[in-house]
Amino acid sequence: MTTANILGPESPAQTRQPVLQARNLVKTYGRVVGLDGVSLELYPGEVLAIIGDNGAGKSTLVKCLTGAEVPDQGEILLDGQTVRFRRPQDAHEAGIETVYQSLAVSPALDVASNLYLGRERRKAGILGSVFRMMDKKGMRKEAEEGLRNLGISTLQDVTVPVENLSGGQRQAVAVARAAAFGSKVVVLDEPTAALGVRESNQVLQLVRTLRERGIPVILISHNMPHVFEVADRIHIQRLGKCAGTITPQSHTMTEAVAIMTGARKVDEKGA
Amino acid sequence: MSHQTTEASPPAAQPDLAVEFLDRRTPVDRARQALHKYPALSPGIVIILAIIVFGLLNPRFFYANNLSLVSQQVAVVGTLAIAQTLVILTAGIDLSVGAIMVLASMVMAQLASHNGVPAPIALLLGLVVALAAGALNGILVTRLKLPPFIVTLGTLSIFIALTLLYSNSASVTGQDIPGLITGTGNTFKIGGVNFTYGVVMMLLLYIVMAFILNSTAWGRHVYTVGDDKEAARLSGIRVNRVLMSVYVAAGAIIAVGSWIQIGRADAASPNAGTDINLDTITAVVIGGTSLFGGRGNIWGSLLGALIVGVFRNGLALAGLDVLYQTLAVGVLIIVAVSVDQWIRKVRK
Ligand SMILES: Nc1ncnc2c1ncn2[C@@H]1O[C@H](COP(=O)(O)OP(=O)(O)OP(=O)(O)O)[C@@H](O)[C@H]1O
Ligand SMILES: [Mg+2]
Numbered sequence: 064m065t066t067a068n069i070l071g072p073e074s075p076a077q078t079r080q081p082v083l084q085a086r087n088l089v090k091t092y093g094r095v096v097g098l099d100g101v102s103l104e105l106y107p108g109e110v111l112a113i114i115g116d117n118g119a120g121k122s123t124l125v126k127c128l129t130g131a132e133v134p135d136q137g138e139i140l141l142d143g144q145t146v147r148f149r150r151p152q153d154a155h156e157a158g159i160e161t162v163y164q165s166l167a168v169s170p171a172l173d174v175a176s177n178l179y180l181g182r183e184r185r186k187a188g189i190l191g192s193v194f195r196m197m198d199k200k201g202m203r204k205e206a207e208e209g210l211r212n213l214g215i216s217t218l219q220d221v222t223v224p225v226e227n228l229s230g231g232q233r234q235a236v237a238v239a240r241a242a243a244f245g246s247k248v249v250v251l252d253e254p255t256a257a258l259g260v261r262e263s264n265q266v267l268q269l270v271r272t273l274r275e276r277g278i279p280v281i282l283i284s285h286n287m288p289h290v291f292e293v294a295d296r297i298h299i300q301r302l303g304k305c306a307g308t309i310t311p312q313s314h315t316m317t318e319a320v321a322i323m324t325g326a327r328k329v330d331e332k333g334a
Numbered sequence: 335m336s337h338q339t340t341e342a343s344p345p346a347a348q349p350d351l352a353v354e355f356l357d358r359r360t361p362v363d364r365a366r367q368a369l370h371k372y373p374a375l376s377p378g379i380v381i382i383l384a385i386i387v388f389g390l391l392n393p394r395f396f397y398a399n400n401l402s403l404v405s406q407q408v409a410v411v412g413t414l415a416i417a418q419t420l421v422i423l424t425a426g427i428d429l430s431v432g433a434i435m436v437l438a439s440m441v442m443a444q445l446a447s448h449n450g451v452p453a454p455i456a457l458l459l460g461l462v463v464a465l466a467a468g469a470l471n472g473i474l475v476t477r478l479k480l481p482p483f484i485v486t487l488g489t490l491s492i493f494i495a496l497t498l499l500y501s502n503s504a505s506v507t508g509q510d511i512p513g514l515i516t517g518t519g520n521t522f523k524i525g526g527v528n529f530t531y532g533v534v535m536m537l538l539l540y541i542v543m544a545f546i547l548n549s550t551a552w553g554r555h556v557y558t559v560g561d562d563k564e565a566a567r568l569s570g571i572r573v574n575r576v577l578m579s580v581y582v583a584a585g586a587i588i589a590v591g592s593w594i595q596i597g598r599a600d601a602a603s604p605n606a607g608t609d610i611n612l613d614t615i616t617a618v619v620i621g622g623t624s625l626f627g628g629r630g631n632i633w634g635s636l637l638g639a640l641i642v643g644v645f646r647n648g649l650a651l652a653g654l655d656v657l658y659q660t661l662a663v664g665v666l667i668i669v670a671v672s673v674d675q676w677i678r679k680v681r682k
Contacts, residue, residue, distance in 0.1 A: 131568055150567070150570075151567065151568050151570050152572065155570045161568075165564065165565070165568070167564070168565055169562055169565050169628075170561060170562060171558075171561045171628050171629055176554065180554075180569040180571070181555075181566075181570035181571045195549075195550045195552070199549075
């Protein structure tokens, strides 16, 4: 962040060191090529949107970046250091939190339990250290506070099993979990797909809040107005490849969609 | 369990938002919702009704020595049902529970009687064998990614064969086995009813396992892995590690079952546990644990084992043929699974 300030906002992003960087990622599923040599940089304090048609490889890309899938080829760097995430936990430990498209919540567990899933807190003293007792009360209380602080008002009661929530409320649980634990990077794969207008705006606001806190965000969305409203840069994914990276200033929505669908190339701009 | 975090408060005492969320509910919906939230509720009702009915049919049901007999009949199945519950909670099934129990019991009895191994060491080696058997199941499920049904169907045969090879198909009688090993069959009196130490051991195991499942992260992960494996993985849970630990823990619990079985039979027989495996599955299913994983309660399995024991005993006391006991258990299974299916419709 300090380097960024010294260089000033005018300086091209490229001179800064990316927080998260991918080089030539390849991922195949049998004969299906999910990713075909994709590179991506995420710079400090920016919101990077990824757009693309269905099956373009957006989810596969973020899965490779967050340890949910191991790429066949290519390299991932975190703060310039090569990292090898073999499982989601590795990415969690590096401070990368993700809302996957499938949400990855456990239906039978309540909201608070889902927020702490995989990182349950133990009680203090020997109850926790010897008997390994979870601090259920503490987690519930902090879950309530956390949701309030994030401005997520759609989840009133953290003791409700997630299976009793609406699709949008479930999405809110997943988003809240990522926002609460993400200390380095937050990745959101279509976080507003099932949300109402008000809730979508809350998530967009959350994305801005994260950016203000200096946490860069990768946001996948099919909603162009959302993307153009909140993104600093837009990575366009097409048929497993990156068709180009644009900004909301350099291109219009129509142009972005044209690139996405292959109707035009990025460099045709201004030609 | 975590999705029952409100269980500390009495069920009906506080208005529940989860329940209120689904409005316009009929009493039937209400019942379904309650059963969904408290899986041990329906077996609890069944056991109370069964006890009342069988008590009315034949007052001898309540005689001290009959109650003692029921408790002893339940001890082995009840213990193995703990192991079965763990596996079923992860959406698996363990067909080899009974075979492992017999294998470990033969190891314990034969080492102590024929090979002159001190009783505690013989018990320990029996435990090691059961742990290894559980670990084998776990490795096959997690590494070869085979369905638990197939894995344990295979290891069931393997363990039975190993038992017969090792024991030369011969039983060991109680006199030849040291008192420590058969001591699980010794009794003490509470209020005129004789209980065996084996029954106490079973109850202690239930208490410990209920604590682990309800209050530790591992317990929560067992449920989550059965509920949605992919969600568990993406949430940072080491799914294979949880599965492996479940099968190994099952092995440890089964070893205790072996010890109880030797005391109960006052012998170790290589042909002892042929139908015990189905009884454990019956107990777990009747106890309200879903065969689809992720939902259930360990106490339900104890109730399930009790229901099977009480039905068998009560029908026998009522003068019905053994075949009717088997028939009743069969009907119970089908009713229990239907109820489970019906309860699961609460999910959207
Ligand atoms: N687990 C998998 N097994 C086989 N093929 C897969 C798997 N996951 C993704 N694919 C394939 O990889 C390609 C990219 O899929 P991906 O999910 O990344 O697309 P996407 O851009 O996220 O699409 P959407 O907008 O629909 O979410 C698709 O052709 C898909 O069929
Ligand atoms: Mg996708």
